[in-house]
Amino acid sequence: MTALVVVCLYLCLLLGLGVFSKRLFQGTSKDYFVASHSIGPFMLLMSVFGTTMTAFALVGSTGKAFQKGIGTYGLMASSSGLIHAACFFLIGIRLWSIGKRHGYVTQIQFFRGRFESNGLGYLLFPIMVFLTVPYLLIGVIGSYKVLGPMTLGLFPETFASTGGAVPAWLIGIVICGVVLSYVFAGGSRSAAWANTFQTLVFISMGLLAFYLISKKLGGLVAATEQANPAHLVRTPSELLITMKDGASSARKVGVQPITFLSYMFIPLSVGMFPHLFQHWLTAKSAKTFKLTVIAHPLCIMIVWVPCVLIGVWATGVFNPDSAVWASIKTTGIIKGLPDGSVGAVLSLMVKGLIGNPIIVGLVTAGILAAIMSSLDSQFLCLGTIFTNDIVLHVAGKERFSDKQIIAIARSFVLIIVTLTYIGSLLMKNYNVFDLAVWCFTGFAGLTPLVIAALYWRRATRAGAYASVIASMITWFYFFQDSGFGGEYAIGNGIQPAAICWLAGAVAMLIVSLLTKAPDKAVVDQFFIR
Amino acid sequence: MAIVSERIRFESGLIAQRRTFRNVKYFVIILFLLLGALHQDLWNWDKGNLILGFLPTGLAYHAAYSIVVAIFWGFVVLFAWPTRIEAWAEEGREGDDA
Numbered sequence: 236m237t238a239l240v241v242v243c244l245y246l247c248l249l250l251g252l253g254v255f256s257k258r259l260f261q262g263t264s265k266d267y268f269v270a271s272h273s274i275g276p277f278m279l280l281m282s283v284f285g286t287t288m289t290a291f292a293l294v295g296s297t298g299k300a301f302q303k304g305i306g307t308y309g310l311m312a313s314s315s316g317l318i319h320a321a322c323f324f325l326i327g328i329r330l331w332s333i334g335k336r337h338g339y340v341t342q343i344q345f346f347r348g349r350f351e352s353n354g355l356g357y358l359l360f361p362i363m364v365f366l367t368v369p370y371l372l373i374g375v376i377g378s379y380k381v382l383g384p385m386t387l388g389l390f391p392e393t394f395a396s397t398g399g400a401v402p403a404w405l406i407g408i409v410i411c412g413v414v415l416s417y418v419f420a421g422g423s424r425s426a427a428w429a430n431t432f433q434t435l436v437f438i439s440m441g442l443l444a445f446y447l448i449s450k451k452l453g454g455l456v457a458a459t460e461q462a463n464p465a466h467l468v469r470t471p472s473e474l475l476i477t478m479k480d481g482a483s484s485a486r487k488v489g490v491q492p493i494t495f496l497s498y499m500f501i502p503l504s505v506g507m508f509p510h511l512f513q514h515w516l517t518a519k520s521a522k523t524f525k526l527t528v529i530a531h532p533l534c535i536m537i538v539w540v541p542c543v544l545i546g547v548w549a550t551g552v553f554n555p556d557s558a559v560w561a562s563i564k565t566t567g568i569i570k571g572l573p574d575g576s577v578g579a580v581l582s583l584m585v586k587g588l589i590g591n592p593i594i595v596g597l598v599t600a601g602i603l604a605a606i607m608s609s610l611d612s613q614f615l616c617l618g619t620i621f622t623n624d625i626v627l628h629v630a631g632k633e634r635f636s637d638k639q640i641i642a643i644a645r646s647f648v649l650i651i652v653t654l655t656y657i658g659s660l661l662m663k664n665y666n667v668f669d670l671a672v673w674c675f676t677g678f679a680g681l682t683p684l685v686i687a688a689l690y691w692r693r694a695t696r697a698g699a700y701a702s703v704i705a706s707m708i709t710w711f712y713f714f715q716d717s718g719f720g721g722e723y724a725i726g727n728g729i730q731p732a733a734i735c736w737l738a739g740a741v742a743m744l745i746v747s748l749l750t751k752a753p754d755k756a757v758v759d760q761f762f763i764r
Numbered sequence: 765m766a767i768v769s770e771r772i773r774f775e776s777g778l779i780a781q782r783r784t785f786r787n788v789k790y791f792v793i794i795l796f797l798l799l800g801a802l803h804q805d806l807w808n809w810d811k812g813n814l815i816l817g818f819l820p821t822g823l824a825y826h827a828a829y830s831i832v833v834a835i836f837w838g839f840v841v842l843f844a845w846p847t848r849i850e851a852w853a854e855e856g857r858e859g860d861d862a
Contacts, residue, residue: 305820305822305823306822308822308823308826308827309803309805309822309826312826312830313803313826313827313829313830313833314803316829316830316833316834317796317799317800317803317833317836320833320837321796324837324840328846328849329849331853332849332850332852332853333853335853335854336852336853336854336855455816455817455818456814456817456818458818459814459817459818459819459820464812467812467814467820467822468809468810468811468812468820468822469808469809469810469822470809470810492804492806492809495804496804499800499803520850521846521849521850521853522850525841525845528837528840528841529834529837529838529841530834531837532830532831532833532834532837533830533831533834535830536827536830536831540823540827543823544818544819544823547820763846763848763849763852
């Protein structure tokens with residue numbers, strides 16, 4: 236119960252921060268959407284990093300390392316250090332400058348201007364929403380996977396059907412409610428403040444959990460030695476897992492080299508994340524990006540190395556024959572964790588190995604911080620693109636006062652939060668990591684569009700349409716083939732992201748070359764002379 | 765006459781600066797591709813030995829790789845920063861879409 240109280244106190248603190256940041260809110264739509272371009276280097280780093288690290292980073296990475304081993308780090312973390320920073324440098328700074336020069340607050344405004352096409356905006360809007368919603372779901376589902384096991388057995392009479400754990404519907408209401416409150420209060424500025432605070436919380440709590448878990452396992456050396464050896468290499472192998480009930484199931488461990496290579500396309504997705512675009516635009520100047528570009532790979536390392544190690548260590552801990560497992564009180568927790576429950580690995584390790592409820596509460600708050608620091612930006616960005624790219628674009632900005640514009644954005648945020656909440660309850664058993672990879676794959680497939688728009692003068696409107704359509708058709712084909720969100724690879728392990736990206740790039744190239752070059756005067760507006 | 769030679773010196777300085785920037789740019793692209801290749805450390809695939817007694821080789825390599833990547837981006841920020849972009853962004857009048 237003490238752990239739950241600590242989590243509740245953290246959520247109250249966050250609400251307090253929302254009230255504080257509302258006092259800094261200038262009350263204009265520009266401040267609501269892009270914080271009046273006033274965010275400095277440290278806050279930009281924290282908000283961009285906090286936004287990219289969601290449940291996927293903490294809950295997903297630990298679970299995936301538990302399944303696949305150390306290859307998880309190279310698959311997503313070290314490649315992201317290189318590719319994310321490249322996207323910030325090559326795409327982020329340029330989009331910031333174009334956004335500032337032309338007064339854009341959404342990507343769609345930029346694409347409409349660059350390709351002189353309203354229709355492209357209407358094509359991109361539903362795609363952006365459709366791809367962002369799974370990302371939102373990852374966060375809310377991640378919070379179920381963390382708070383559910385943590386509260387197991389606390390309320391046996393009130394929540395008998397969940398074994399005494401706080402049920403998913405209640406967790407969802409609380410998490411969405413807290414995030415909604417501070418996004419409502421101050422928009423982008425509140426999100427930047429909350430993200431900075433939450434990023435600091437989840438980095439420090441992650442390190443604390445890592446230290447305490449390793450200590451409980453007898454130190455770093457002993458912790459790694461008790462792990463399953465198949466998880467310490469990337470060699471593909473099959474492992475027989477014995478469950479609590481005595482049943483056995485096979486688990487594929489390791490990574491194929493071709494999977495490792497094709498995963499390099501997935502981090503490209505940050506180049507098209509609409510919520511990241513919005514964070515880029517909050518920057519005070521281009522120089523503000525410098526710290527983010529350099530420190531982002533290091534921040535990823537600080538968060539991911541401990542998480543991957545905890546996941547690998549869990550392979551020893553969750554072994555029914557493990558001496559560690561026998562020595563800790565774990566009533567109700569399944570030995571030989573099945574694949575469907577890997578999202579709960581971090582939470583189970585924290586609860587099972589760290590006895591102190593205050594520490595358990597703090598670490599759980601840290602995991603929730605990582606989740607909520609992404610949710611806020613995604614909620615906000617969907618409100619922003621709906622308001623600017625649909626309502627104001629169709630009806631005309633002059634028809635609305637600034638206050639009405641903010642009210643429209645807030646209304647759409649509310650609708651999205653409600654839909655996300657319902658969707659997360661329906662999909663609460665999905666694997667957070669796999670769902671995230673599908674979402675990233677979709678966005679990665681769209682990056683040829685933004686790269687061509689920024690660096691290729693010859694890119695045409697028809698090429699832009701072809702690129703979006705080709706990558707999305709490819710994505711949807713693989714997505715439905717995976718059973719709508721499962722783990723999926725082509726042939727010997729090629730990731731769909733690589734094929735979607737190539738489809739988008741080839742379509743852009745061929746169709747642009749086959750169609751009439753765009754008007755030079757228009758293109759000149761988007762290129763530095 | 766003095767003004768003309770001053771102008772020529774200024775322009776040739778600008779050209780030299782741009783040439784240096786272009787050379788650095790090519791160097792950065794080569795380094796980036798090299799880092800992309802180094803990410804595929806096939807030679808570590810089966811190595812199960814532990815660095816410092818607790819870090820599996822494959823993980824230790826990629827953790828070190830992250831640090832090298834940060835140093836690379838530090839180099840890029842120092843020597844290949846697009847300085848003109850700021851002035852270009854400020855040149856345009858901010859629209860009022862927001």
